[in-house]
Amino acid sequence: MNSINNSYIERPRYLCSLGGALSTLEALPETIPVMHCASGCAGSIAWAQNGGSALQVGGHCGGLTVPSSNVGERDVVFGGTDRLTEQLKNTLEIMEGRLYVIITGCVTEIIGDDIRAVAAEFESGDYAIVAANTGGFKGNSYLGYDIVLTSIVNQYVKKAASKKKKSVNILGIVPYMDVFWRGNLKGVRRLLEKLGLEVNTFFTDEDSLDGLKNSSEAELNIVLSDVYGHETAKAYEETHGVPYITATLPIGPTASAELLNAVCGALCLEADVDAIVGAENKRYYRCLELLSDTYNDIDLQKFAVIIGDVNYAVAVTRFLLDDFGWIPVLTQFTDVLDGERQEHIAGKLKAPAPLNGPKVVFDTNASEVVRYINELYPKRESDKYAETIAPAFVIGSSLDRAAALKIGAPHLSVSFPVSNRAVLSRGYTGFDGGLTLIEDLLSAAVAMR
Amino acid sequence: MPGKIKQIAVYGKGGIGKSTTTSNISAALSKLGFKVMQFGCDPKSDSTNTLRGGQYIPTVLDTLREKTNVKATDVIFEGYNGIYCVEAGGPSPGVGCAGRGIITAVELFKQQKAFEKLDLDYVIYDVLGDVVCGGFAVPIREGIAEHVFTVSSADFMAIYAANNLFKGIAKYSHSGGALLGGIIANSINQPYAKHIVDDFAEKTKTKIMQYVPRSVTVTQSELQGKTTIEAAPDSEQAAVYMELADRIAKHEVSATPSPLEISELREWAASWANQLIALETGALTSQAQGI
Numbered sequence: 001m002n003s004i005n006n007s008y009i010e011r012p013r014y015l016c017s018l019g020g021a022l023s024t025l026e027a028l029p030e031t032i033p034v035m036h037c038a039s040g041c042a043g044s045i046a047w048a049q050n051g052g053s054a055l056q057v058g059g060h061c062g063g064l065t066v067p068s069s070n071v072g073e074r075d076v077v078f079g080g081t082d083r084l085t086e087q088l089k090n091t092l093e094i095m096e097g098r099l100y101v102i103i104t105g106c107v108t109e110i111i112g113d114d115i116r117a118v119a120a121e122f123e124s125g126d127y128a129i130v131a132a133n134t135g136g137f138k139g140n141s142y143l144g145y146d147i148v149l150t151s152i153v154n155q156y157v158k159k160a161a162s163k164k165k166k167s168v169n170i171l172g173i174v175p176y177m178d179v180f181w182r183g184n185l186k187g188v189r190r191l192l193e194k195l196g197l198e199v200n201t202f203f204t205d206e207d208s209l210d211g212l213k214n215s216s217e218a219e220l221n222i223v224l225s226d227v228y229g230h231e232t233a234k235a236y237e238e239t240h241g242v243p244y245i246t247a248t249l250p251i252g253p254t255a256s257a258e259l260l261n262a263v264c265g266a267l268c269l270e271a272d273v274d275a276i277v278g279a280e281n282k283r284y285y286r287c288l289e290l291l292s293d294t295y296n297d298i299d300l301q302k303f304a305v306i307i308g309d310v311n312y313a314v315a316v317t318r319f320l321l322d323d324f325g326w327i328p329v330l331t332q333f334t335d336v337l338d339g340e341r342q343e344h345i346a347g348k349l350k351a352p353a354p355l356n357g358p359k360v361v362f363d364t365n366a367s368e369v370v371r372y373i374n375e376l377y378p379k380r381e382s383d384k385y386a387e388t389i390a391p392a393f394v395i396g397s398s399l400d401r402a403a404a405l406k407i408g409a410p411h412l413s414v415s416f417p418v419s420n421r422a423v424l425s426r427g428y429t430g431f432d433g434g435l436t437l438i439e440d441l442l443s444a445a446v447a448m449r
Numbered sequence: 450m451p452g453k454i455k456q457i458a459v460y461g462k463g464g465i466g467k468s469t470t471t472s473n474i475s476a477a478l479s480k481l482g483f484k485v486m487q488f489g490c491d492p493k494s495d496s497t498n499t500l501r502g503g504q505y506i507p508t509v510l511d512t513l514r515e516k517t518n519v520k521a522t523d524v525i526f527e528g529y530n531g532i533y534c535v536e537a538g539g540p541s542p543g544v545g546c547a548g549r550g551i552i553t554a555v556e557l558f559k560q561q562k563a564f565e566k567l568d569l570d571y572v573i574y575d576v577l578g579d580v581v582c583g584g585f586a587v588p589i590r591e592g593i594a595e596h597v598f599t600v601s602s603a604d605f606m607a608i609y610a611a612n613n614l615f616k617g618i619a620k621y622s623h624s625g626g627a628l629l630g631g632i633i634a635n636s637i638n639q640p641y642a643k644h645i646v647d648d649f650a651e652k653t654k655t656k657i658m659q660y661v662p663r664s665v666t667v668t669q670s671e672l673q674g675k676t677t678i679e680a681a682p683d684s685e686q687a688a689v690y691m692e693l694a695d696r697i698a699k700h701e702v703s704a705t706p707s708p709l710e711i712s713e714l715r716e717w718a719a720s721w722a723n724q725l726i727a728l729e730t731g732a733l734t735s736q737a738q739g740i
Contacts, residue, residue, distance in 0.1 A: 114544075
């Protein structure tokens with residue numbers, strides 16, 4: 001197993017923590033981010049999003065129009081809080097919002113500017129100001145999502161007088177880093193609404209800032225990731241007493257049914273999950289029925305190589321194993337994960353014989369994927385009839401197109417960066433999301449006809 | 450050395466007598482006929498006070514705070530015997546980045562070639578002794594000072610600070626940074642104090658440039674806002690500083706020190722502590738004068 005510090009630095013598959021914090025805020029309704037960082041940060045983040053978030057970039061108060069203190073050398077030497085105060089004052093005058101969130105970059109974090117003190121100066125009943133220490137060096141954009149949400153949970157979310165029955169919050173789907181975030185959040189909502197729940201997803205057009213403000217009323221937080229959103233869930237638990245469960249991003253029937261059962265169990269609901277799953281499965285397989293003959297006739301079953309962040313690598317591999325019937329041979333995780341997490345996550349991809357599940361590797365350098373494939377299918381000159389990976393399919397990010405070309409396989413980008421697709425409302429979660437993913441996979445497989 | 454400016458950095462633990470020593474070296478060098486600039490690199494900005502009759506001068510960073518473009522000549526002030534005085538300055542305590550402030554101030558002078566234009570013989574940087582970050586190491590990095598002298602007493606904390614400085618010098622020595630000229634042993638009045646600094650110099654493979662005794666003359670001079678060289682030129686203490694300046698003027702080759710590892714330093718300090726206790730209790734009397 002390789003980690004980030006051996007060999008070389010490849011094209012990154014995430015932004016810095018400031019980038020993750022900014023894109024998270026851009027997705028929140030009625031929220032204005034105020035960056036406290038050097039002038040290049042916003043630009044770099046905007047262009048990284050532009051190239052990676054399936055053409056979703058900017059929007060109101062995002063991208064290159066985000067308020068930023070743009071600190072210079074003088075601010076570094078003497079402290080940048082005066083500049084931030086000025087920027088915040090101007091932003092409050094010009095940009096209409098209800099929640100303003102100060103987020104820091106590396107420079108202002110290193111010099112230790114007291115952004116909480118600046119936020120406190122502007123306290124008002126008309127709006128709220130949150131300060132989050134997101135200095136880019138702290139980690140990647142997934143961590144930035146957690147830092148900024150944790151700050152909001154601790155500084156903005158209201159203490160609930162009582163719990164609201166059957167109300168849940170969804171965490172772990174990181175806006176823009178998951179380019180299908182809108183669709184995925186909506187898919188999860190539709191799914192859980194079948195249990196009669198009120199589902200708070202924070203970021204979609206059906207959500208409101210009040211939903212976030214009152215989110216401590218929830219009975220349960222559901223973290224749809226093995227890594228992302230956990231810190232936020234812990235903050236909810238410690239500050240507001242909201243417990244949480246963790247589940248895989250539910251793509252397709254099996255994972256969706258598992259989620260329904262897990263949530264039903266955690267909330268001690270009396271819902272008939274079997275009936276719900278039965279009805280959904282019926283719908284799902286009625287759709288899929290149309291495909292089944294062709295699937296066999298024109299050889300649409302593939303050996304799959306999956307390369308992605310922890311959410312997609314787990315969810316897509318499980319979907320192929322449990323529902324779709326493709327054979328995952330290799331799953332490569334591109335996150336930086338410690339040994340304990342690696343072991344836990346690798347354990348989720350096991351399957352009974354003869355499939356046994358894919359070879360699992362943890363390597364941030366996805367260009368290594370071809371080497372791993374060659375290890376699985378060793379070639380010797382004397383092997384006249386060598387086993388090869390065919391027909392194959394690569395599911396990863398746009399960066400993995402090259403590997404797909406090398407092994408002569410079609411390719412679909414689902415994990416960040418996605419630069420060869422335009423995504424607005426599409427999503428892969430729930431029963432319907434499984435069908436959407438099948439459409440996309442097979443469309444890519446037959447695209448050259 | 451015609452045409453070549455000799456750039457020197459003086460480091461040492463806070464309160465050890467760095468600015469006093471540096472100002473007296475500057476004053477003494479100027480009396481020896483050299484053109485000298487003293488560059489205070491400490492946010493306290495009081496390095497050059499005794500060269501200016503006790504007056505504070507506007508700092509580079511204060512001036513930068515007011516204006517975007519600062520000319521080096523705006524922040525150079527003449528002091529005793531034509532010595533050019535500069536204070537880098539820094540942010541208010543607890544905010545901003547003082548280290549970056551030092552970098553900014555030194556770079557401003559470098560970019561404007563201020564030293565060359567003044568046809569200086571010596572630039573002496575008086576730097577906050579605890580090299581807490583890269584900013585305070587700027588004078589010893591490539592292209593700035595060539596020789597570093599450290600002011601240290603026999604106090605163990607001062608020696609710890611000197612040892613840390615040696616580590617910094619050793620680190621930058623591979624990339625063209627300044628090398629160590631030697632230790633200026635300050636407040637050395639007792640024989641055991643001399644033994645301690647001598648022993649430390651030997652262990653770290655450096656030398657003692659001068660033993661400067663603690664003297665009331667220095668205090669009296671400073672109370673008048675003057676260096677000892679200016680206020681009491683004929684005193685014994687002034688002679689000590691004149692001799693030190695002369696040695697610095699003649700000093701040509703500095704070297705990479707061999708700093709002690711932290712465990713070695715602790716053992717070394719502990720062995721001295723035992724010896725001092727033995728002296729105090731009378732178990733060891735050979736050289737126990739003054740204890």
